[in-house]
Amino acid sequence: MEIKQADDEVYTDMDSIAEELPDHTPRFIVLSYPLTLPSGRLSVPYVLLSYIPSTCNSESRMLYASAKELMRNTAEVGRIIEIDSAEELSEIEEKLKGED
Template sequence: MSDAEICFQDCELEEICDELPSQQPRYILISYKLAHSDGRESFPMCLIFYTPSDCSPDVQMLYAGSRNNLVKECELTKSLEIREVEELTKEMLDSKML
């Protein structure tokens, strides 16, 4: 694992949010427990593209240009984008993944 990679296991979203920089984009590959209305549980995986408002446009373009390739290589069906750390909540994930 390189210095640019951080791996969390069995953690809360708040822990991930605490590690996100305020001026650098990040890709977040996440799998989490999703409870369905019929009682089933699933563990969907999705890519979250975090691109803060304060980030330079050049860096935003660099990350945005690689996003689709990453989604394709990881064979993901869900990809989300957030601009502010506060957007990354369980409620947001549940609403986008159901």
């Protein structure tokens, strides 16, 4: 397995990211997402999204699961959020605010 940057594209909304996610192949997404916390404070968390769709094969699942901590350390993210469908991207803001 090789981990590499897909492109230099910068996405400005979750819908654009969701459209790019393949149906049967896992992906890691490093996300910097500005949001306003309930206290009114601005936060820009740096997180890793681990996208492993339920339709991908067992070998891919195992490879991505074993590489998750390597990606976390390499990207120096503070948190990993696991998703298994592109639709879950609409819930990321709530998860980042701590409303898992």
